[in-house]
Amino acid sequence: MNNSVLKPARRGRASIRGLAIVTVAVCALAACGDSTDDNSGASGDDTTILIGGTVSLTAAAASFPEVKQAQEAAVESINAAGGINGRQLKIEVCDSKFEVREELGCFRSLTEKNVAAIVGPVIIADTGVTEYQVAQRADTAVVGSPALQPGELDSDVAFPLGASVVGGTYGAIYDLIKSGAKRISIFGDANNPAADSIVNLSEEALDSVGMSPVNVAIGDTSADPTLRSAAVKAASGGTDGIIITGSPPSMSKSVPALRAQGYTGLIATIDSALPGPVIDAIGPAGNGMLVAAQTAFPEQSPASDQFIADMEKYAPSAPLSFFSIQAWSSVKLFAAVAEQNEAYTASDVLKAFQNISTPIDIGTIGPYKTVDVTSPITDGYVPAPRMFNPEVQLGTMQDGNLVADGGFINPFDELKSVN
Structure with missing residues (x-):
């Protein structure tokens, strides 16, 4: 590969x-x-x-x-x-x-x-x-x-x-399950209506395989500037996989907040949540984060x-x-x-x-x-x-870089194969 x-x-x-x-x-x-x-x-x-x-x-x-x-x-x-x-x-x-x-x-x-x-x-x-x-x-x-x-x-x-934001979300959920997550939580953003869509789409994707989110944590940087409280909720209850989304100010804090709470499980997101400055702000906390994209990763x-x-x-x-x-x-x-x-x-x-x-x-x-x-x-x-075109590209974040993993896949078909 x-x-x-x-x-x-x-x-x-x-x-x-x-x-x-x-x-x-x-x-x-x-x-x-x-x-x-x-x-x-x-x-x-x-x-x-x-x-x-x-x-x-x-x-x-x-x-x-x-x-x-x-x-x-x-x-x-x-x-x-x-x-x-x-x-x-x-x-x-x-x-x-x-x-x-x-x-x-x-x-x-x-x-x-x-x-x-x-x-x-x-x-x-x-x-x-x-x-x-x-x-x-x-x-x-x-x-x-x-x-x-x-x-x-x-x-x-x-x-x-x-595949749009819809396919990206389904791809992120599939990647979490494929990577071994069995208890998945959702981490959203109170200040970004688009995050509401991804929260709902995540629930739909989980429901399609007979699963429900362990927690739905909605971060609000105006009330919880470091997002510590939301991170604690998202990671609780034996959670071993989290799909996370939000605006850049939220994404820049939510991933580090999860790691600061000692969460070592899987984290997944979609391409539109990761403009370059967010990747820089997340830093080492983003190592191993799963990413679903509707285009190829460059050099692929x-x-x-x-x-x-x-x-x-x-x-x-x-x-x-x-x-x-x-x-x-x-x-x-x-x-x-x-x-x-x-x-x-x-x-x-x-x-x-x-x-x-x-x-x-x-x-x-x-x-x-x-x-x-x-x-x-x-x-x-x-x-x-x-x-x-429902296909997405899956990959991971490693040392500030986004690394593709294999070719395009259809996350909707792949989720049908999940028992």
Whole structure:
């Protein structure tokens, strides 16, 4: 078995101080977010293809500039190799500023510019429902989203990158059980609504194999700054495995708090809970922590080698993280489908993604197809009927690095085999 290592954020530091994926009330009137490129509303022409992306770039609470950098690196790489059937690819990335009105405004702005697709959007302030409604009214495919919000998993124009937060959670639970845990607790975050989703998904995953959580501990740094009390609860009752989630301030404290209480059992989490600064903050307490990701760990495959090469050449100061490899992969997935189907307009791209019958394999995600695919999760807490690629990559944290363990697996199928 060849293990692979991801050294997150070693070449730069994104301003990621609060990955709070917040579900808030939908804004009725939304202003357009600022675009980072000036295309003056131009769509693609006979020699170019224009795609759009959106992510928070400038908000102090949550910014992910490596997403934009990785998407631009992928575009540069594709164009250097001749483009998409000779057409040069262009990308316009809209700054959503970690605000509901800006996320919605970015979707409106990009569809008004007739982009061929919205690629790899990172929605963290809203639920995704109204954003995808905008895309659907414009018949514009949303391709390669990490699908951090429930509204991204049931729109007819949604083509998520991978297993989303749903598959990641099921993968983390499977990894705990596979690794020997028999008494599993859940450690959540009172200040992060997304953590509520993972708590509920964890309970569903455990229930699917006839298990119930020993404890459900919800940490609150405003009342328990070190999270000691929550850690004591999570580790009590003979717990030998814990799935843990939360915003960066919580994750930075919860894992060390568990170890400080003498807990030596298994800990698991998902990729979106581990931006580079959190890994640094956790330090040695994170050694051996299990991680479930919807993309490959860099250096795990030839395609990951290409990701590393593209980042070194076109975005040398950007962090290598799960966020950057997801963003890079979203552009590569779009390009592979567009090239194969000679799809250059929004309507043609949407039709192409609706009819992928032969799996597309870009290496950094599981093989991707949309025809004759049934999602393993069609009801429950977060229904995900548009989950076309349920596979996840499992690995561990070792000395501040993320080390892949084997290839992609389908956690839903694997859990069915658990007695």
